[in-house]
Amino acid sequence: MTAGTNQNLSAARPTFVTHLECSMTGERYEADTLHGLSRAGRPLLVRYDLDAVKANLPRRMLETRPTDMWRWRELLPVRGAENIVSLGEIETPLIPIPKSAGSANVLVKDEGRLPTGSFKARGLVMAVAMAKELGVTRIAMPTNGNAGAALAAYASRVGIETIVFCPEDTPEVNVREIAMQGARVWRVNGLIDDCGAIVAKGAAEGRWFDFSTLKEPYRIEGKKTMGLELAAQLGWTLPDAIFYPTGGGTGLIGMWKAFDELERIGWIGPERPRMYAVQASGCAPIVRAFEAGEEHAERWEDAHTVAAGIRVPRAVGDFLILRAVRESGGKAVGVGDPAILKAVEDCSKKDGLLLCPEGGATLAAYREALRTGEVDEDERVVLFNCATGLKYPMPAAPQVLDRHAPIDFDAL
Amino acid sequence: MTAGTNQNLSAARPTFVTHLECSMTGERYEADTLHGLSRAGRPLLVRYDLDAVKANLPRRMLETRPTDMWRWRELLPVRGAENIVSLGEIETPLIPIPKSAGSANVLVKDEGRLPTGSFKARGLVMAVAMAKELGVTRIAMPTNGNAGAALAAYASRVGIETIVFCPEDTPEVNVREIAMQGARVWRVNGLIDDCGAIVAKGAAEGRWFDFSTLKEPYRIEGKKTMGLELAAQLGWTLPDAIFYPTGGGTGLIGMWKAFDELERIGWIGPERPRMYAVQASGCAPIVRAFEAGEEHAERWEDAHTVAAGIRVPRAVGDFLILRAVRESGGKAVGVGDPAILKAVEDCSKKDGLLLCPEGGATLAAYREALRTGEVDEDERVVLFNCATGLKYPMPAAPQVLDRHAPIDFDAL
The missing domain is CATH 3.40.50.1100 (Rossmann fold)
Known part of the structure; x- marks a missing residue:
């Protein structure tokens, strides 16, 4: 489909947003009005008339649409097609990395394929x-x-x-x-x-x-499509576990919301993946709060890690991340920079897939979880590579060859 | 579809390769044997039993498959699914760039979304x-x-x-x-x-x-999928013109072959786009040969351009590029580095799409063609952005702000 003929971008759309609500107190807010955080200083969540979505969107109708993220329009907040701004939000591929993961059941969702190279x-x-x-x-x-x-x-x-x-x-x-x-x-x-x-x-x-993370209500609705897409790609099942690089946590919160919405429209059952919130050891406020049994996470002082995308000392949605991780039976886990860099290198050199450091963190966390028995080799696992690895420093360097000198082919 | 469940990657496939032939002399070569160039020193082309493809692959069957490049398997040379090596070869999106192109009918095929960020x-x-x-x-x-x-x-x-x-x-x-x-x-x-x-x-x-360009016979079969995909995306029509950044020219030759194969299986008619082979003024052997009416292009001495991907002084498939351009009614055109850089900047800042320099060259060439009347504003045109712009130097730079000093918000 061209952008010009892609019905996902141009079709008039029935929309089902009923209101917004405070993720902490449940207080209602009007839709179609500009909002930041709730009066309680917490993220607002968009709510839909899911019974109406269920009645109006047969799954087979969705399945005939082009697979970009605008196929999910009944579960998205945009009401007027003329307001869509698109740079080609394709469905991102799932790529096995058997050699570096040590299991054929691990799939990387390669979000680096999206516009501007990240999720x-x-x-x-x-x-x-x-x-x-x-x-x-x-x-x-x-x-x-x-x-x-x-x-x-x-x-x-x-x-x-x-x-x-x-x-x-x-x-x-x-x-x-x-x-x-x-x-x-x-x-x-x-x-x-x-x-x-x-x-x-x-x-x-x-x-x-x-437009700070979670300070406006709609970024989470976009990120939610990671969960919707995953369900569609896996034939309306979900993986056993998801490893997600967690800074502000919008995607983890969004996927958790997506699974709930999919169940309420009857497209999946009550099963959920174990959600693993992956942080860097040098900036792990969610891990610390998870292990301490806290509902909120204190600011992490002196944050440092090669994975800059998850160097987030304080997350406004901390309680939503912790809630989803706990409800799912997952964990918040920290990994060190050396393990992150080793994971990036292994996956690139052995499986041909160059991860970003944050994606490398999920692979490092998976390998550690496999080692400790937290996950089994035969479990179906999805790791999120949140950005193209091309934006990041690459240690490997070339050698130099003088074509005017005799070439020692045996030494190449 | 997961890589694990994607039938495109795993289904046993009827294959229709009959033989290879020299692109210059037509001499036949056996399939299923390792080949380099032909005895005449020219590229080999893969030939299929297209009548059998036509009989065995109804278009509606193709249309039900996932849209990655392996959907085209009946028109590809790989016989055993076990030999497929995949990193998620998605169908690349077509993105309008109305502001920088000056026409709503120009679409960029964004090949930077493919594995390793290029076509x-x-x-x-x-x-x-x-x-x-x-x-x-x-x-x-x-x-x-x-x-x-x-x-x-x-x-x-x-x-x-x-x-x-x-x-x-x-x-x-x-x-x-x-x-x-x-x-x-x-x-x-x-x-x-x-x-x-x-x-x-x-x-x-x-x-x-x-594995030099065109010195083995199969890279062209992969590149051919750009043409197949374009036809499918445009509803089995082709654009009026294609602007293609031309170094070795594999993609241009491949698309021309694809259109021929699609016509022979009855999926498109005899109409063809005008093919514009875009080169940099500082390395334009094909342009020089085109303008001189030559069948082959001499080596370009002292080649230089910011668009390194098209800095190819000599192309082994020169006569195939020139033949396709001439048959199509198109041209070979050169653009200068300043026009390339200006096109990249305009498209990025106005349309939100960061092109690679070679992609920028196609936009620069289109804008010049629009100015001279070589193309009309209402013609449907596809430009190929052959790689992600993220790999290339970006001149724009940030400013610095001291958060400990008073901030002059009016000056931000």
């Missing part, structure tokens, strides 16, 4: 479409890199102005990408929550709308 | 699968970057050893990627054809199999 595109395409629908003209965001690039690309496409703040040590490729995609971007001497404080201040002064 | 994956996945089928254990290749990465990834995955030679000024990200994907890689003081000479010498000594 951030799922959340941001939805949030930008809703921003357009609700009349927003200026957006600001703190980012470790990939979210900023996705925001910039989609917002530029629809003519919304964007201002992005990154931690000072964000890799050059990420900040340049954000600038190339048309945003104004600033390096800030601090971490992502320090950048978030600047965004919050500007938002309080009415200078822009705050 | 080279199409050719190499097929060539490696055939190498496996035919028992090859050691492969060498000259590359400007992306082909080497694709070869390394697929070959590593199936345990075939690879040795790759790059021009000395190949970007660091490309050579590191090749090394990360498990190949042994060397920088050589010269251009791609100088690297090719080393590969040819080693191949003549029996040290490895030569």
